[in-house]
Amino acid sequence: QQPVQSPQAVILREGEDAVINCSSSKALYSVHWYRQKHGEAPVFLMILLKGGEQKGHEKISASFNEKKQQSSLYLTASQLSYSGTYFCGTDWRAGGTSYGKLTFGQGTILTVHP
Amino acid sequence: GAGVSQSPSNKVTEKGKDVELRCDPISGHTALYWYRQRLGQGLEFLIYFQGNSAPDKSGLPSDRFSAERTGESVSTLTIQRTQQEDSAVYLCASSLMSAGVSYEQYFGPGTRLTVT
Numbered sequence: 321q322q323p324v325q326s327p328q329a330v331i332l333r334e335g336e337d338a339v340i341n342c343s344s345s346k347a348l349y350s351v352h353w354y355r356q357k358h359g360e361a362p363v364f365l366m367i368l369l370k371g372g373e374q375k376g377h378e379k380i381s382a383s384f385n386e387k388k389q390q391s392s393l394y395l396t397a398s399q400l401s402y403s404g405t406y407f408c409g410t411d412w413r414a415g416g417t418s419y420g421k422l423t424f425g426q427g428t429i430l431t432v433h434p
Numbered sequence: 435g436a437g438v439s440q441s442p443s444n445k446v447t448e449k450g451k452d453v454e455l456r457c458d459p460i461s462g463h464t465a466l467y468w469y470r471q472r473l474g475q476g477l478e479f480l481i482y483f484q485g486n487s488a489p490d491k492s493g494l495p496s497d498r499f500s501a502e503r504t505g506e507s508v509s510t511l512t513i514q515r516t517q518q519e520d521s522a523v524y525l526c527a528s529s530l531m532s533a534g535v536s537y538e539q540y541f542g543p544g545t546r547l548t549v550t
Binding site for chain 1: 438467469475476477479490525537538539541542543544
């Protein structure tokens, strides 16, 4: 039930845009996005909830298509600091349990060059 | 306020020895999660705590792995008779919790475990 992320890697120049996709085979309650820099802990970016609510950063946007069980993260006017590995975590709830267990994708490596 | 802390930051142990990894969550966070991250891989869920109870242990890879949480605070992940395949970074995360609501998880810096 691991979500599938695409692409696996992206190389950008500063100022360019990127889209990272996350697809699940299960109906989702929410999708979480995190960024991890090498040797550091993952850092929260955004949550997209079923029903359309979003919580996250100002400079990053994302979409959540509940019907298609997909989410996309949009990084615009990329900066050097955007470099890192991006993970989506999907929250699907079997039997109605509700505790936010996340199943993470394999990650998308984003590299931004000057 | 302090973030999530973990200790030790690095642990090298011999195959067959037991290890204990500690996590101090953010104060007031009732939910606590343990994940394992192998080199170059994603995060693998191990166990979840709600308060001091662990309603979901489904991710523990074998009976050599166990975890407990006390005082709705500190959690310890214990790996008995370590094997080389246990080598990984073990990450702890905590979050607020409310039925039906999904909150962001805050991660600690991790413990890098190397089994020789």
